[in-house]
Amino acid sequence: MANVDLQRSIDAVWRIEAPRLIAGLTRTVRDVGLAEELAQDALVAALQQWPESGVPDNPGAWLMVTAKRRAVDLLRRRATLERKYEEIARRLEAEQGRADPALEAVDEAVGDEEIGDDLLRLVFISCHPVLTTDARVALTLRLLGGLTTDEIARAFLVRESTVAQRIVRAKRTLSEARVPFELPSGEARLERVTSVLEVIYLIYNEGYAATAGDDWMRPELCEDALRLGRILAELLPDEAEVHGLVALMEIQASRVRARIGPAGEPVLLLDQDRARWDHVLIRHGLAALARAEALDRGLGPYGLQAAIAACHARAHTAEQTDWVRIAALYDALSQVAPSPVVELNRAVAVTMAFGPAAGLEIVEALLADAALANYHLLPSVRGDFLAKLGRVDEARGEFERAAALTRNLRERDLLLARADALGISSGGLPGRPG
């Protein structure tokens, strides 16, 4: 095998093994930062040795054993500073003394369930509330997504050193706050699960609707978030909202190809060529939604959003969309997770179901909301309703205002095009008044 190919193979092994490796090491050394260092050391050893020896049959076990050997050396040195390391080092040494020389045996000693629990602990610690949101995102992608600092930096359009710093600081924060490597229970559990879901959806959304830069989407980031979501769904099979989020992401991701026009411009949902939707992902999404519904505790915010997305996914044409059901689902969503943005979406659904006058009423009520003062979608939606009602001049002003507010260049072009289109047809657009 050529060296470059081998490098890529090792990279592939690393992406698969890194989360389990770091999770297992964190349980052993009780410090996620140290665990990651050890895992990195093992990777360096692999890069040095595998070109000679070939990739071992059980690369995960090889990496774990190598990392643990490093751990003993390192902990012995640190033991002179802190007593707790002394005990861990002694335990590790004993374990290695007993271990079968065949590496597989070491791996077999840890059950599947235990590995799953360790992974889950790693998920929770990476998304711990003691960390800033940026830090949670970076740490999650790094430790669980197997992404390099450079890849994270490129995905979020920041400098690599910025990401590296965020990760270093996050690990220090976790260590200083003595955050335990645990499975939260009771009330804390709900809060911690919510934080994990937030982080994953934030990653997804940064890929799905880039907030900055001239690309409308970064699909690779969507795929990373989706993969993290699916992993989490296997780790937390009884949490309806986890399945809800996975369903939401799968269905939204099914439209990725259809959301971009030939010139790279965004294409709105109802204008999309549904033939370009990804039916494998739609099937996955509907199955995840069914899992959420089967848990029978009523859908939460993610589940409801997924149910709305599913309404679109099930409609073969835009005209077949069940807007009455979507309006009802938005109504339910505004009960469990009230927000001006949900209200804005409800207005759109109500307009589609019952006409623009009803929707406009909801939107007008939002105009005074300070939270939406700089939100480009408010004037964009209002402009849309006004255009449908034939109030062309007001509509054009709203589209121009929306264009001035958005930071996404592609979206701005789209909004200006809508304003221009209104300028040409002075007689008003064919709308659906009432």
Next chain:
Amino acid sequence: MRFMMFMLPNIPAEGDWMPSAEAVAEMTKYNEELQKAGVLLALDGLHAQAEGVRVSFAGGKKTVTDGPFTEAKEMIGGYWIIEAKSKEAAVEWASRCPGDNCTIEVRQVFDLEEFPPDVRAAANPNLV
């Protein structure tokens, strides 16, 4: 990127071949690994080739042939569709399969975007 992994088991084309419970248990563990890693999109196992039928077209004529097919060197026993970041990642997943005495062929799934516009326009991907 999406990849299809074909399982080409080296088993006799004729006869009532059935996998053992142990083999199935091992394969199930592997399939679960794919699922837990969030990369599995679809999978299926296929009935024996001996029970298959071939419909061939040549010179405007169609021929229907019942299995087993004497000239067939390899047969497909099943497939997985996985999502992977690279071909190497797909190969790494394939190499973790617990199979013995079999081959796994890894093939990248065509994305419609890879075709020129006229071909894309002629295709209807809305076919499940």
